[in-house]
Amino acid sequence: MSEELVIDGLLTRWSANERAGMPLLVLLHGYAADEHDLFGLLPYLPDGIAVASVAAPLTPPWPMPGRSWYAIEDLTEPDPATVTAAAEAFLRWLADAARDAPSVALLGFSQGAAVALQSLRLAPERVDAVVALSGYVASGTLGGDEVLAETRPPVFWGRGTNDDVIPAARIAHTADWLPSHSDLSGRVYTGLTHSISEAELGDVHTFLTKWLERSAAS
Secondary structure: OOOOOOOOOHOEEEOOOOOOOEEEEEEEEEOEEEOOHHHHHHHHOOOOOEEEEOOOOOOOOOOOEEEEEEOOOOOOOOHHHHHHHHHHHHHHHHHOOOOOOOOOOEEEEHHHHHHHHHHHHOOOOOOOOEEEOOOOOOOOOOOOOOHHHHHHEEEEEEEOOOOOOHHHHHHHHHHHHHHHOOOOEEEOOOOOOOOHHEEEEEEEEHOOOHHHHHHHHH
C-alpha cells in the first residue's frame, strides 16, 4: 500500500479511565462496523480487565456504513499484504495504548479476527491470547510464524455452520494452520450465521478467564 495506515486513537472506546496495571483486552470490529459495535460485549466479559474497542483505519466504499481494516476485493483470496498493513497499524496503536498492561489479549470479529491473528503473527511477544470469531488466518508466511510454532499461544476460534461469508477455502486454511501454531480451542456452532451467539460468548468468557489466571500467575 502506498500510504501507511493510521488508527485514530481518539476514536478508541475504553471501559474505564483507571486502567494502569490491568490486563488489556482489545476489541477489533468487523467490516462496515465501528468501535461501538463490539463494545456491547462488555457484560459478557470477565471482571478485572481494561477493554479497548478500536476503530479501523479505513472507510468502506459508499454506501456501506462504518469502517474497515482492509478493502474487500476478493474474499476468496484476500491480499495478505492488506491484512498485514492493517495489523501493522494496529500494532503501532498498541505500542502506546498497552504500555502499562501486564498482559494483552485480542478479540476480533470477521475482518477484526483476521487482523488480530495477523498481529499475533507479526509480534508474538506482544500478544498473549487471541479470540477469533467468524474469521480466518491470512495466507503466506510471516516472521513470527516459527516462534508461534514453538510457543503455541492460546487461541480461541469460533464460527458457525451457517456462516456463508467466509469462504470454505479460508476456513480450510485456518483449520490447517492454527493447530500447528497455537494452543487451539474453540467450537463450531450449529445453525450460527456470520454472527456471535450467547453460547459462543459463554465459551469466550471461559477462555478469557483462563487467560487472566495465567496472567496473574506469571
